[in-house]
Every structure is written in structure tokens, then in C-alpha cells.
Amino acid sequence: MPSDRPRLRSQDWFGADGIAGFAHRSWLKNQGLPDRVFDGRPVIGICNTFSELTPCNAHFRELAEHVKRGVLEAGGLPLEFPVTSLGETVMRPTTMLLRNLASMDVEESIRANPIDGVVLLCGCDKTTPALLMGAASCDLPTIVVSGGPMLTGRYRGRPIGSGTSVFAMNEEVRAGRMSQAEFRAAEACASRSAGHCNTMGTASTMASVVEALGLGLPGNADIPAVDARRRVLARDAGRRAVGLVHENVPMSAILTRAAFENAIRVVAAIGGSTNAVIHLLALAGRIEAGLILDDFDKVARGVPLLVDLMPSGRHLMEDFFAAGGLQAVLSELGDLLHREARTVTGRTIGEEAADAQVWDREVIRSVADPLAPEAGIAVLRGNLAPDGAVIKPSAASPHLLRHRGRALTFTGVEDLRSRIDDPALAVDEDTVLVLTGAGPRGYPGMPEVGNLPLPSALLRRGVRDLVRISDARMSGTAYGTVVLHVSPEAAAGGPLALVRDGDMIELDVEHRRLHLDLPAAELTRRRRQWRPPAAPQGGGYRRLYVDHVLQADRGADFDFLVGRRGVQVTGDNH
Numbered sequence: 025m026p027s028d029r030p031r032l033r034s035q036d037w038f039g040a041d042g043i044a045g046f047a048h049r050s051w052l053k054n055q056g057l058p059d060r061v062f063d064g065r066p067v068i069g070i071c072n073t074f075s076e077l078t079p080c081n082a083h084f085r086e087l088a089e090h091v092k093r094g095v096l097e098a099g100g101l102p103l104e105f106p107v108t109s110l111g112e113t114v115m116r117p118t119t120m121l122l123r124n125l126a127s128m129d130v131e132e133s134i135r136a137n138p139i140d141g142v143v144l145l146c147g148c149d150k151t152t153p154a155l156l157m158g159a160a161s162c163d164l165p166t167i168v169v170s171g172g173p174m175l176t177g178r179y180r181g182r183p184i185g186s187g188t189s190v191f192a193m194n195e196e197v198r199a200g201r202m203s204q205a206e207f208r209a210a211e212a213c214a215s216r217s218a219g220h221c222n223t224m225g226t227a228s229t230m231a232s233v234v235e236a237l238g239l240g241l242p243g244n245a246d247i248p249a250v251d252a253r254r255r256v257l258a259r260d261a262g263r264r265a266v267g268l269v270h271e272n273v274p275m276s277a278i279l280t281r282a283a284f285e286n287a288i289r290v291v292a293a294i295g296g297s298t299n300a301v302i303h304l305l306a307l308a309g310r311i312e313a314g315l316i317l318d319d320f321d322k323v324a325r326g327v328p329l330l331v332d333l334m335p336s337g338r339h340l341m342e343d344f345f346a347a348g349g350l351q352a353v354l355s356e357l358g359d360l361l362h363r364e365a366r367t368v369t370g371r372t373i374g375e376e377a378a379d380a381q382v383w384d385r386e387v388i389r390s391v392a393d394p395l396a397p398e399a400g401i402a403v404l405r406g407n408l409a410p411d412g413a414v415i416k417p418s419a420a421s422p423h424l425l426r427h428r429g430r431a432l433t434f435t436g437v438e439d440l441r442s443r444i445d446d447p448a449l450a451v452d453e454d455t456v457l458v459l460t461g462a463g464p465r466g467y468p469g470m471p472e473v474g475n476l477p478l479p480s481a482l483l484r485r486g487v488r489d490l491v492r493i494s495d496a497r498m499s500g501t502a503y504g505t506v507v508l509h510v511s512p513e514a515a516a517g518g519p520l521a522l523v524r525d526g527d528m529i530e531l532d533v534e535h536r537r538l539h540l541d542l543p544a545a546e547l548t549r550r551r552r553q554w555r556p557p558a559a560p561q562g563g564g565y566r567r568l569y570v571d572h573v574l575q576a577d578r579g580a581d582f583d584f585l586v587g588r589r590g591v592q593v594t595g596d597n598h
């Protein structure tokens with residue numbers, strides 16, 4: 025180890041004499057490590073969310089090998105470790121219930137181990153925020169490698185977008201225009217390669233967020249999972265992780281207020297998922313960046329929608345990559361970004377994107393000729409959402425952005441499922457569907473049910489959208505005039521719990537207003553009658569979750585996890 029470099033954290037383990045040093049080194053040598061690797065070189069932990077039950081991350085064993093090559097090339101020691109993996113498509117009741125648990129696993133694994141820097145391997149929706157949150161509470165030099173999107177799916181000659189096309193086909197089935205056999209045949213066409221959802225859903229949004237925050241290398245957002253260049257990116261990330269340790273660049277040096285503002289603007293420009301709001305608030309809470317819900321509305325004002333990808337638009341991630349990808353978007357945004365924000369490459373985000381070009385104007389538009397002049401997520405307030413609610417106007421129907429209609433309420437996901445197709449349901453195209461009991465505490469876990477299915481009676485009449493309001497989240501691949509994340513949620517006593525069938529609700533996105541048109545006295549009367557839902561039965565993690573989860577406007581993190589705790593550990597087992 026060159027003498028001008030500070031002694032690294034890992035040397036507290038590997039540089040020790042006596043029985044402790046013996047224990048720390050000897051057992052690792054059972055993997056074929058020679059004694060020289062304990063000479064003080066940077067130890068890079070590769071935090072891997074590989075799992076066959078997380079299909080989006082199932083190629084991560086191989087990806088980790090490329091990271092290791094990069095770490096070795098740069099003179100570091102790579103050591104891979106597994107953490108809780110969250111598979112969006114199969115886990116019940118929702119991966120969101122387990123995001124905070126996974127983040128605790130990541131944080132404690134990093135802190136407890138002889139690691140100087142970290143490479144986070146993440147892909148599917150929740151593994152990215154979970155890993156970022158856990159690592160942020162430790163604040164070591166950290167670099168993120170996303171797994172990359174799947175290739176474009178094709179069914180009968182038409183592209184299939186993960187999630188988005190599935191929702192659309194499902195509506196076709198319910199309207200009687202597509203058979204069950206056809207629907208099933210489309211399954212294999214939709215997911216034909218390794219990688220995460222190929223729409224601008226939550227996974228691609230979060231991979232873009234990683235790049236916009238400066239935590240990932242250029243290309244992180246969009247190189248397809250199976251493209252050889254994804255492996256090069258993984259190798260380069262391994263190399264840079266070693267560099268970040270030598271340069272002593274903690275995560276907090278990258279995750280500045282400016283970095284978060286860049287990420288918020290990028291989420292707007294790409295038409296990204298509303299879930300990014302929750303995850304960014306939680307991450308900012310961990311790294312203490314002082315972000316609040318209203319920042320999403322303020323910071324993204326004036327940012328145009330540039331990317332024509334599903335669910336808001338037409339194309340898919342493979343097209344986005346070919347069109348120049350996120351670097352081209354960053355370049356287009358120009359002065360709309362804090363170009364001086366530092367990235368893990370050692371250069372600024374402006375320097376990185378300076379030479380990026382757009383190769384296909386159908387997919388990535390210019391600021392002068394955008395798809396929509398205002399792309400941000402709108403934060404609504406009013407007597408129905410005192411702590412805020414969000415809507416993504418670019419995925420909504422323009423004619424519903426200002427709307428007054430009668431409420432039709434559903435108390436919980438089961439109630440919704442059992443009644444939505446009831447022919448006797450009193451609905452028309454002006455009805456406002458309201459779902460309660462699906463917030464962080466309510467379900468619990470805040471499932472992605474906010475894009476309530478439309479009553480099939482209306483679908484058959486050709487109605488394609490209704491105003492829908494809930495305390496739930498929505499899949500990043502979904503669309504519609506959907507008001508989400510209403511805070512406080514119904515289960516926490518929010519006014520959403522007081523809505524009755526037939527009440528008049530006013531939505532005015534331009535003026536950021538969500539209003540329940542009732543006299544204050546009536547609201548007070550209903551509030552006095554309201555009783556909180558019973559606590560969930562049994563103990564275990566769910567108990568911890570319900571007792572400690574914060575509301576959506578705080579990112580639904582646990583109250584006791586907010587903040588940076590560093591990597592100091594006292595005491596030793598040996």
C-alpha cells in the first residue's frame with residue numbers, strides 16, 4: 025500500500041495481528057485467496073440482488089463477474105455478497121412492504137463487513153431504492169450498476185411493453201375483444217430476454233434516476249440487459265469503485281441537493297414513474313438532503329416531456345437506447361440541469377453528457393419541440409389531501425385534468441375486486457372512483473392498485489378513463505387520470521376515509537387542488553364517527569412495519585431508519 029494513502033477501513037479486519045487477524049484472513053483463504061490480497065488494497069463489496077424469483081435480476085451472477093474483473097484490473101479485492109431480493113411480479117402482497125426490510129439488510133451487511141467501497145447490483149423496481157437507501161445510511165464510496173431493460177417484446181408483429189401492454193390487453197379481454205388463449209400466448213412474447221421491464225416503468229425510471237443522481241456510469245439507464253456493453257459498464261463500474269475509495273468520495277458527496285433536483289427533472293423529462301417520488305423522498309431522508317414532497321412540483325416546473333416511451337408514449341427502452349438514451353436527454357436538458365453536479369466518474373454530469381446526441385427524434389424530442397411543455401408530477405393539496413397527493417398529468421386524459429364528479433367509494437382492494445364489475449354499479453363517465461385502505465399502513469405495504477380497473481360496463485361503452493383517487497401507489501407502467509399517495513392515508517385517519525358514495529369531488533390539476541365539496545361541519549361530524557382499522561393480527565415484520573412506517577409524503581420509510589449512521593462499528597467477536 026502506498027504510504028501516502030490513508031489506512032482503509034478493511035485493514036481494521038485484515039491488518040490485525042493475533043487471533044482476530046487470523047480469523048478475518050484465514051477463513052477467506054478457503055476460497056483460494058492468496059495472502060497478498062490482504063495488503064491494504066481497497067476491498068469492494070459487490071451487493072448482489074440475484075434471485076431466480078426476481079426474474080428481472082436473474083442474470084446478476086454473470087454481471088457480478090464482470091464487476092469483479094474491473095475491481096481486479098484496478099487493483100482492488102472484490103467480495104460479492106447476497107442481500108434480500110425483491111421480485112416485483114411474484115411477491116405478495118407487494119414488494120413495497122419489504123423495501124425497508126431489504127434496505128436494513130443492505131445497511132447492516134455493509135457496516136458489519138470489511139468493505140471500503142460498494143457496487144450495488146440492482147434491477148427490478150424495489151431493489152434499486154432498497155439498496156440505495158441502505159447504502160446511503162452507511163455512506164461509503166458507492167457506485168450503482170443496474171441490470172438493464174429487457175429487449176422489446178413482440179406479439180403478432182406489434183411491440184409489447186412490459187406492464188403497459190399487459191394492462192391494455194387485459195382491458196381487451198374484459199371488453200371481449202381478445203381471447204384468453206391469445207392473452208396467454210402473449211406471455212412468452214412479452215418477456216423474451218433477461219432484464220427488467222422495457223417500458224419507462226419504475227425499474228427503468230430508477231435506473232435513470234441512478235444515472236441522473238450521478239451514482240451510475242453513463243449508459244446505466246438504458247443499455248439493454250443482454251447487450252455486451254452492459255458487461256463493459258459493469259466492469260468499468262468495478263474499476264471506478266476502486267477509484268472512489270482511493271479518492272475518498274462518499275455517497276453523500278454525490279447525493280447533494282443539486283443531484284436530487286437533477287433526478288426530479290430527469291424523471292419529468294422521461295415521463296418516469298410516480299413511484300420515484302416515494303423512493304427519492306426515502307433516499308433523501310437517509311442521506312439528509314432535505315427534500316420534501318413539494319420539491320417535486322416546484323423543481324420540475326418548466327421541464328418538458330422529451331421521451332416518447334410507454335406508458336406515457338409509444339416506444340420502449342431498446343428504442344430509447346438506440347436513440348441516444350439518457351445521456352442524450354441530459355444533453356438536451358442543458359441548463360435545465362445543475363450541470364456542475366459531480367458524478368462517480370470524477371467528472372460532472374454536464375461534462376459527461378456534453379457530447380451525447382439524439383439519433384432518433386421520434387423517441388427523444390428537443391426542448392424546443394417537446395411532447396408536452398410541462399412534464400412534471402403535480403403535487404395536489406386540499407381538504408382531501410392535507411399532506412399532499414400526486415398525479416402524473418402526462419399519463420392522464422387531458423379532458424379529466426379539471427373535473428367535478430360524484431364519488432363511488434371502495435374500502436380496500438378486496439371490496440374493489442368484488443364489486444367493480446357488478447352491472448348494478450352506479451357509474452358513468454363523470455364518476456370519481458375512490459379507493460381507501462391501500463396506503464402504507466392500510467393494506468399494509470401500499471400496493472400498486474391506484475390505477476383502479478374501470479367497470480366493465482363502462483369499458484363496453486367505450487369509456488377508457490375515469491378520475492381515480494386513492495392512498496395507494498400505481499405501477500410505473502400504468503396510466504390514466506389517477507391521483508395517488510393521498511396523505512394522510514385513510515387508515516391513518518386521513519380525510520379520504522370520510523368520503524361517502526355520492527359526495528362531490530373536485531380535481532383541478534392546474535391549480536393543484538383536490539377538494540371534497542362538503543361543509544366543514546359535516547366533515548367534523550364524520551370524523552367523530554370514524555374508527556381506526558384494527559391492527560393487523562400476529563407479530564413479526566408486519567407488526568414492525570405498521571408501527572413504524574411513515575406516510576407517503578415522507579417516502580414510506582421507517583421512522584427509525586431516517587438518517588445517516590455511518591460505518592463505525594465497535595466491538596469484535598474474536
Ligand code: FES
Pocket residue numbers: 080112113147148149186220221225227
Ligand atoms: Fe421487475 Fe418490472 S417486474 S422491473
Ligand code: MG
Pocket residue numbers: 112149225226472499500501
Ligand atoms: Mg412496479
